[in-house]
Amino acid sequence: MLRSLRSPSRHVLTLSPPPASPNLLWFCNVADFCPSFIGTLPVRWDGSHLTPAYSAALGPELAAMIKRAMT
Secondary structure, eight states: OOOOSSOHHHHHHTTSOOOOOOGGGGTSOTTSOOOSEETTEEOBSSSSSBOHHHHHHHHHHHHHHHHHHHO
16 A cells, blocks of 8 residues: 555555455466466566556556545
8 A cells, every 4th residue: 555644644544454455366367477468468568567558457447446445
């Protein structure tokens, strides 16, 4: 979870463990295989950074996960 010194309420949220999220499976499967492509979508730009296309594809799922965590 991100920490912010400017937002006390956000900092309070970091004092307890963040809720569990299966987001590791967005990048690798249960056998720890991390594909370069998912379908025809390239996942990583340089081995570490996500491609813009994959980031955009994750956007709705990430937004939904954040919304669930905030409620």
